Amino acid sequence: MLTQEEREEIDAAVAMSGRNRAASIDAMMSVQQHRGWLSDETLADIAEYLRLSPAELDSVATFYNLIFRQPVGRHVIMVCDSVSCWLLDYETLLDHLKSRLGVEVGGTTEDGRFTLLTTVCLGACDLAPVMMVDGTQYGNLTPEKIDAILGECK
Amino acid sequence: MEEKPLTGRIRPGEGPVSLAEYERTGGYQGLRKALKMPPSDVIEMVKASTLKGRGGAGFATGMKWSFIPAGADAPKPKYVLANGDEMEPGTFKDRILMEGDPHMLIEGMVIAGWAIEAEAAYIFLRREYGPSADALKKAIAEAYAAGYLGKNILGSGLNLELHLHLSAGRYMCGEETGLINSLEGKRANPRDKPPFPAVVGLWGKPTTVNNVETFCNVPHIIDKGAEWYLGLSKTKDGGTKLYGVSGRVKRPGCWELPMGTTMRELLEEHAGGMQEGYKFRALLPGGASTDFLVEEHLDVPLDFSSLQQYNSRMGTGTMIVLDDKRCPIAMQVNLQHFFAQESCGWCTPCWGGLQWAEHALRKIEEGRGTPGDIEVLEETTRRLRPGNTFCALGPGAAEPLQSALVHFRDDFEQHVREQRCPWK
Numbered sequence: 344m345l346t347q348e349e350r351e352e353i354d355a356a357v358a359m360s361g362r363n364r365a366a367s368i369d370a371m372m373s374v375q376q377h378r379g380w381l382s383d384e385t386l387a388d389i390a391e392y393l394r395l396s397p398a399e400l401d402s403v404a405t406f407y408n409l410i411f412r413q414p415v416g417r418h419v420i421m422v423c424d425s426v427s428c429w430l431l432d433y434e435t436l437l438d439h440l441k442s443r444l445g446v447e448v449g450g451t452t453e454d455g456r457f458t459l460l461t462t463v464c465l466g467a468c469d470l471a472p473v474m475m476v477d478g479t480q481y482g483n484l485t486p487e488k489i490d491a492i493l494g495e496c497k
Numbered sequence: 498m499e500e501k502p503l504t505g506r507i508r509p510g511e512g513p514v515s516l517a518e519y520e521r522t523g524g525y526q527g528l529r530k531a532l533k534m535p536p537s538d539v540i541e542m543v544k545a546s547t548l549k550g551r552g553g554a555g556f557a558t559g560m561k562w563s564f565i566p567a568g569a570d571a572p573k574p575k576y577v578l579a580n581g582d583e584m585e586p587g588t589f590k591d592r593i594l595m596e597g598d599p600h601m602l603i604e605g606m607v608i609a610g611w612a613i614e615a616e617a618a619y620i621f622l623r624r625e626y627g628p629s630a631d632a633l634k635k636a637i638a639e640a641y642a643a644g645y646l647g648k649n650i651l652g653s654g655l656n657l658e659l660h661l662h663l664s665a666g667r668y669m670c671g672e673e674t675g676l677i678n679s680l681e682g683k684r685a686n687p688r689d690k691p692p693f694p695a696v697v698g699l700w701g702k703p704t705t706v707n708n709v710e711t712f713c714n715v716p717h718i719i720d721k722g723a724e725w726y727l728g729l730s731k732t733k734d735g736g737t738k739l740y741g742v743s744g745r746v747k748r749p750g751c752w753e754l755p756m757g758t759t760m761r762e763l764l765e766e767h768a769g770g771m772q773e774g775y776k777f778r779a780l781l782p783g784g785a786s787t788d789f790l791v792e793e794h795l796d797v798p799l800d801f802s803s804l805q806q807y808n809s810r811m812g813t814g815t816m817i818v819l820d821d822k823r824c825p826i827a828m829q830v831n832l833q834h835f836f837a838q839e840s841c842g843w844c845t846p847c848w849g850g851l852q853w854a855e856h857a858l859r860k861i862e863e864g865r866g867t868p869g870d871i872e873v874l875e876e877t878t879r880r881l882r883p884g885n886t887f888c889a890l891g892p893g894a895a896e897p898l899q900s901a902l903v904h905f906r907d908d909f910e911q912h913v914r915e916q917r918c919p920w921k
Contacts, residue, residue, distance in 0.1 A: 464585070466626065
């Protein structure tokens with residue numbers, strides 16, 4: 344069941360173009376903001392509300408990098424693995440994150456605090472290596488800086 | 498002193514330029530002038546300026562707008578779309594404009610709306626650009642309140658609604674027909690062309706899609722004229738350019754400089770040269786999907802026309818510098834992994850060819866290369882030539898690979914011969 348707030352946000356997205364389908368990505372991102380990820384049931388609820396088929400909506404959901412179809416932790420870490428960050432050795436930082444969190448890429452810590460992912464170029468190549476945590480970008484990363492950022496995440 | 502029309506108002510670290518500051522320094526003067534001109538004259542002026550698309554393809558902007566059906570019989574509504582997806586690896590220029598001076602983009606889009614007689618406009622922004630989204634939301638609200646957006650803009654009769662769309666992230670959204678599909682709430686697969694978006698675009702209506710930096714040039718062209726604009730440049734392509742450098746250089750960054758600035762000046766003067774202990778090996782001139790250039794090319798101006806004879810192109814104008822401590826084959830693995838992952842899966846030479854290329858490159862890099870692997874890679878780049886796919890992702894992916902096979906031939910052969918990576 345979608346909440347009243349979620350329905351109102353979807354309505355606002357539909358109003359932008361007057362078309363249900365055009366609102367599908369905004370609708371999924373809005374609901375994900377509240378729930379962290381989109382379960383099959385949630386996806387079906389959004390599809391029903393927009394009068395789209397769940398399979399069709401899922402084909403859209405799985406196309407986009409920022410729509411999560413599996414549970415994620417309270418904080419999602421996305422480490423840029425594209426070319427400028429590769430030149431600045433992002434791999435060492437990713438190894439640091441893996442060993443510190445005890446998870447592989449795609450994994451979530453046992454306490455549900457962090458999910459570790461890689462992502463494509465974040466468009467901050469002058470600050471490489473870069474990562475994004477819950478939508479905020481951090482650049483010129485070092486292992487020490489990463490530890491401090493993680494410490495801020497409750 | 499060199500003029501910096503695009504970045505002159507931006508004060509890094511001090512937040513976006515407000516509407517009051519923007520107006521005080523000549524902002525919205527271009528729009529005021531445009532609204533007194535017939536739309537066709539606005540298009541002619543942009544044509545005369547030689548403004549070319551700053552998103553990578555370099556298509557003439559005025560020409561693009563002139564393809565939109567005009568007059569009373571033209572299909573309606575028409576749309577203006579700003580491509581703020583900026584997902585080309587190594588590219589970080591549009592974010593500076595959107596974070597720093599968001600009204601310039603809005604003004605450029607409203608002028609485009611007048612020129613093509615559009616009724617609605619969308620900024621397609623990648624969601625990872627949070628500060629850009631905040632700056633644009635505030636600027637759009639200010640522009641509505643001041644009468645630069647909405648009904649009967651400045652008494653001209655132009656009605657234009659502007660919306661901000663935040664993408665859920667995929668490289669394909671940067672391709673203009675993929676962007677249109679994404680705005681329609683679909684997968685961002687490209688569309689078969691023709692028809693081009695100018696005739697059949699968003700919801701089947703005439704649409705122009707232009708890059709953020711492209712739009713930001715427009716208010717200045719209308720305000721100060723095509724002659725002035727041509728004078729900013731060192732070459733026949735008018736204007737300034739936001740150039741960038743990333744990699745192991747002393748001062749990675751982005752700078753507005755005359756179009757036609759050489760790669761050596763960018764690398765040595767603005768980026769401060771290589772970091773201590775690192776030597777220059779090669780560069781990608783304008784994002785991941787351009788052809789490698791080497792030392793002998795550094796004195797070539799980075800613009801649309803100069804690089805053609807060296808089988809490369811300016812792309813986005815943001816250079817990615819490879820140093821001598823990183824393996825060029827491993828760099829190819831990284832690049833082709835990106836392209837293979839981001840391929841939408843429609844065209845076989847792209848989805849199949851790129852996976853095959855990534856596989857062969859990994860084999861070579863990991864010391865398992867066999868005779869014939871290099872030829873397989875060459876064959877893959879041939880199959881990805883323009884015309885074999887519906888969009889430019891596949892041909893773009895082939896560019897760094899085909900040039901790597903030329904410039905790093907010895908490295909490829911050494912990997913296969915010695916069954917190891919010499920950098921490991």
